[in-house]
Amino acid sequence: MLIASPILNLLVNSLIYSDFHKISLRGTHEFGRFDWILGGSSFLFGCALFLLGVNLCHTLLAHHQRHIRKSLFAFGLISTFYLIINLFTVSYGIFKFKVESFFLLGVSICMYISLNIIFMFWYWFIDYPSQVQKLHHPESIPEICFPHHSHHPNGWLPDLFSYLYFAVLTSNTLGPPEDHSPVGQSARVVVLLHSSLMLVVLVIFVSRAINTLT
DSSP states (O other): OTTHHHHHHHHHHHHHHHHHHHHHHTTSOOOOHHHHHHHHHHHHHHHHHHHHHHHHHHHHHHTOHHHHHHHHHHHHHHHHHHHHHHHHHHHHHHHHTOOOHHHHHHHHHHHHHHHHHHHHHHHHHHHHHHHHHHHHOTTSOOSEEOTHHHHOTTOOOOOHHHHHHHHHHHHHHTSOOTTOEEOSHHHHHHHHHHHHHHHHIIIIIIHHHHHTOO
């Protein structure tokens, strides 16, 4: 699922620059130096993700347990930066190239899905080790407190759906779901970044798309 996030961003990136190219061919706007810098940085991030993806697959297939977490962290970090670059590129295109209407709505949906996937990964990456520690040491406090902890006194571990639920509800409400509490500092930082980026998607992308549908 983590690999699906940069694939979605690559799709968005290709759609964005193809639309920019059509606009520039019409002569209304021209590509400037900053536009090429944005395009070049997206290309470099894409190449880095490809190399990291090959390394990640090799690490998983070879069962190098000590390196899996480091490989996941590197791939997740570059994927997050790639997402932020794309968010900035679309925001820049809205104001310079006047991107609008159904195209922007489609881009917003892709970015919404990518955002949820990448932050579901980060919640799992940060929280799951603390949940395992709590399972063996009940007195320890995990990064994220789920309501299931009170219903399972003998121990409980969150599954994929638990983190997907947390990520989607955080996107939809710009804050953690009810009865879920990010206790650890790392979890709070991730929730803060998540809600801030989602605010960009809602305020700039979706509002622009709705305002220009007519």
